[in-house]
Amino acid sequence: FMMDHHASPYSIKGSLEMLEKAYREVGVRANIAYEVSDRDGLDKAREGIQENVDFIKKHEGDEFITGSFGLHAQLTLSDETLEACVEAAKGLDTGFHIHTAEGVEDVFDSLSKSGKRVVERLWDHGILGPKTIAAHCVHVNEREMRILKETKTNVVHNPESNMNNAVGVAPVVRMLELGIKPALGTDGFTMDMFREAKVTFVLHKLHTSDPRVMGAEKVLEMLFNNNREILEKYYPKPLGKLVKGAYADLVVIDYVPYTPMDEGNFPWHFIFGMDSSQVRTVIVDGKVVMKDRHLLTVNEDEIFEKARELAKALWERL
Secondary structure, eight states: OEEEEEOOTTSOTTHHHHHHHHHHHHTOOEEEEEOBOSTTOHHHHHHHHHHHHHHHHHTTTOSSEEEOEEEEEGGGOOHHHHHHHHHHHTTSSOOEEEEESOSHHHHHHHHHHHSSOHHHHHHHTTOOSTTOEEEEOOSOOHHHHHHHHHTTOEEEEOHHHHHHTTOOOOOHHHHHHHTOOOEEOOTTSOSOHHHHHHHHHHHHHHHHTOTTSSOHHHHHIIIIIIHHHHHTTSSSSOOSOOSTTSOOOEEEEOOOOSSOOOTTTHHHHHHHHOOGGGEEEEEETTEEEEETTEESSSOHHHHHHHHHHHHHHHHHHO
C-alpha cells in the first residue's frame, strides 16, 4: 500500500490520474494527494486545490485507489490558501495530508505569521482531524502533542528522512506516553519499511540515551497497527488483517527462524532477523502481483531501461 503525497508544479492537472494509472498497472493499492503550495504562485495553488477536489470526487466509493487533500507545509501556505483548501474540502469525506513542523524553520515561520506554533495554526484553520495526516511532527511541544491527540490527528514518523535532512528527532517516545498513536512512514527517502522499522528501533534509544525505550513491540505496533488504522479511514473494509471480509492483501516472507518463534517474541524476530530481501510473494486484492521476487504485472527490464533513458535526458537538460 502507498500513501502518495505528490507534487509536479509544471504539470498539475491530471497528474494524480497518471499516478493512478501506474498504481493500477502494477497492482498496488494507494491513497493519492496533490500537495498544494503557494511557493509556485497563487494560480498553481488554486490548480492544485482543484486537482485534489476532482480526484477525491472521482474516487468516492473506489476500494482500490482513494484520494486525500494534499498540502505542502504551513510555511508555504498563506491564511487565504489554507482557508480556500478547507472551503474546497467541505462535503468531501477526506482529510488533509501535510508536512508538519518538520524543521525548526517551519516553527519560526508560523510564529512570525500568526504568533502561534505550527500545530496551533493548523488547528485554528480547521486542518486537523481524524482523517488528516500530520507527517513528521519533529518540532512540536507538549501543548501541540495534546492538540494532536484531542483532534485525533494521525501523526506519521519518518526517521530516515528526518536524519537525512538533519531536522531532528520527533518526540515519538513522549507521544506514545500521551496516548498518541504515531504511524511509520518514509517521506520518499526509502521504500524499505523493514529498514525504517529497524532505524526507529535504534534511533530513539540513541536520542534518549536509554536502551529501554522503543522496544520492538512498540515499533511493530506503529508499523502494523497504527498504519493500518490510518488506511482503514479511507477504505470500507479491514486492511492488514487475516479476518473474514478483509481485503486479500498479503506479503509472504521466506524467513527461517533459528530460535523458537511465537507471538510473544515475533517483534524481535522481525527487527533482528527479517528484511525486505526475504519478501518472496505479494498478493493485492487476491491477485498475485509478485512471485519469487519478480513482478508479474509489468516488465521490470523495460521499466529500468526507460528510467535510465529519462535520467540521462534529464541530466542533459540541466
